[in-house]
Amino acid sequence: MDTEKHDTTAPSSNRRRFLVGSALSGTVPFLPHEAEARAPLAARPPGDAAPGFALHVNAHVYQVALDPRTTLLDALREHLDLTGVKKGCDHGQCGACTVLVEGRRELSCLSLAASMQGREVTTIEGLATPDGRLHPMQQAFMNHDAFQCGYCTPGQILSAIGCIREGHAGTPVDIREYMSGNLCRCAAYPNIVAAIEQARDQGEG
């Protein structure tokens, strides 16, 4: 019995270990369509902007050498292991990839990483204080259950911070209009609006 049990559970526990291992090490499955984006540097035609450059993210400076086709989104997720930023559509439609660039919300899927040189990027990982205290907008999203699956949430939170900073969060109607670039398939919209109102009333943006 014991042996039998061991035999049947072994493959699944191995699989679980594999998944945990890959999550911790930040590796991702090597999918065929990525082969092209990861072509060796030498295969690229030369440009005058060197392949090596600095990306400023969450107050850190990362020296990177990337294929010029790499978007800011892919640079953050695949190369800097900042996987809080999400890829929804990769075409500017959903807002899941929203980050703050120089304090303003922008879509990381439609910006080349190379064009970000010298510009300060903030991702969801950069919001909490070093001792782990959440940003008031993160806390407000938790207080109001402003998500279900959570996939759109990092983009919603960064966009919401931008929305308040711009002065576009005065009324629920304004919040809905100025958050229109962030879609939520779980339709947590009423709770997202309530969370933004809470953070706004605390003077946070």
Add this chain to the structure above:
Amino acid sequence: MYDFAYHKPSSVADAVKLLAADPDAKAVSGGHTLLPALKHRLNKPSSLVDLSGIAEMRGVRREGNALIIGALTRHHEVANSEEVKSAIPALAYMAQHIGDQQVRNRGTLGGSVSNNDPAADYPAAVLGLGATIHTSKRKIAADDFFLGMFTTALEHDEILVAVEFPIPEKAGYAKMRNPASRYVMAGAFVSKGPKGVRVAINGAAACVFRQSEMEAALSSNWSADAVAGIKQPADDLNSDIHGSAEYRAHLVTVMAKRAVAAAG
């Protein structure tokens, strides 16, 4: 995306040199139109010339009775510029209603006007105000600039540097936007000023165009009623899953009325 080399010049002259040296090079500003096209592999440039580091192409300034807006000026900057809001409020309103805030924070005047998407907003303002396009080699009147769907008078190695908008007495913009994509189904930018009375229609046809019958009616009587009875022929208008040509023809009159009312 196909492979490309990446250049980031810091002057218009250097950017023009890079484009002239390579017939398959392409300029990029905000990238919010070009990057989706590259991802769909609709385009195969051998190199990208990123204009975003060229300081001389930024900003809003007033010169006499005109506003000169640099091609790299982003939609949110035009929407929030005190200079634009006081001189041509309809232009600030138009910029504030492009796409969503993330798009406005990155998309540029030059990218939008050079691209000439039939459903883009800026071409209506440029044609409706009778603006002048300043390029790296010449000045082009709006009437001679927009040639057809995604086609303009710009040559391959010619960069749109700024747009000069004459300040009108009155101007207004109204559009019906697609509820999902927010792109224009039909819109009208109307103005009365140094360039006469102008009515530019976007979203409805393959390219932005002037509605001359409405211009004549508004020249003798500037009021929403003057355009209310004018029917836009549906013949050459767009017909797609979002709306038939007849629906768009109807919208043209409704949007023109609203734009005149907004202009006051």
